[in-house]
Amino acid sequence: MKIKNFAEMAYLLGLIILALGVALMEKADLGISMVVAPAYLISLKVNFLTFGMAEYTLQAVLLIFVCLLLGQFKLSYCFSFVTAVIYGLVLDGWIWMLNDVTAATLSIRIPLYLVGMLFCAMGISLLFHTYLAPEVYELFVKEVSKKYRIDINKFKIGYDCTSCAVAVAMSYLFFNSLRGVGIGTVICALVNGLIIAQCSKFFEKHIDFSPKLPSVQKYF
Template sequence: MKRRTFYTELAYILGLIVLAFSAALMEASDLGVSMIVAPAYLLYLKLSQTFAFFTFGMAEYTLQAALLIVMVMVLGRFRLYYLFSFITAVLYGLLLDGSMAIVALLGVSGMAGRITCFTAGVICCAVGVSLLFHTYIAPEVYELFVKEIAAKYGRNINRVKTAYDCISCLIAVGMSFAFFGLGHFEGVKIGTVLCALVNGTLIGFFSGAFEGKFEFKDATKLRKYFE
């Protein structure tokens, strides 16, 4: 069966939108945010107590700037397109704050509603990440980190993603204890753990599904600026 064309630039735009919406859905469920954004969420909860203007989106690109520095140190090299990942992080942060406002209008309540919201968030998270894995435009620093580390050490990207997610989850637990007291889980809950365990597998599933139905092609000649 002939595969339909899916432009990589569109994958970038849709990936960011879906990923931002997924974070907002999971936050609204109060069952735990994804391990990808958990550290940033904890940073947001802590700093917003003192600085009312500090948003979840701002916490995202602040933390991603720090991760970008760590990635450069681990890889031992710097490429100009790495900076575009920070621009992506800022765009994502703005989309996240917008998504939070939209999801808040849904008025999620009741366990059934919360579980539905969380499940939709997990699925959207995997779809968003898999879309970003199919674009040349610099993804968020989280995804860039996974792609670059997997490439450097010749590892399966889905396995590296799962390992990264689990480490991120542990860091978030440590932050929760440090910020809100030992044994107090804020933002990091059972849903966070479940997401950490299945996200890599789901990303692999959706990536395979996309590749089976679509052929990813560039609509512009901008790829050279991101290599």
């Protein structure tokens, strides 16, 4: 039996789980997710920006690029920035709560990283299945793949790999060394899209993503 009318809850859980996954990967220090790595590097470089603040600042810039690339603007795109702000606040909250967690050995760091990567994939998959505005990262993948009729999972893999390359370039530009980017970033870039696809298959089998509040859906 499927869980019914889960669209709105998918949005809330997606943000919470995604932010937790990113926080766990940051704590593991094996390489942050390639999608958020540029924002993470900016937060390391600019002292007054937290990781969460850097996230929604960078997503504001990406949102402008999305509108230019698609040649259109929708009011719902603004809600993606609202989502980015909520996500940034939740991310900073998770990082604060995990502050006292000690990850000094690989026996702790590797499980933290693996669980974090799984949570990131689960969160993104849930956000792909809700009508409520996703983060700008997911909006970019969703809207561009739709406009140009590209398989969303393949496009996600390409986007992740591009983000990884940008993060490496930024790391050397800012610090003359790799910071926040590691073997975990490369692994995540290669397999994250595949994990998201498997999560989507699982969720679609057990969850009905129709809205509980259909009157709200028309605004998105």
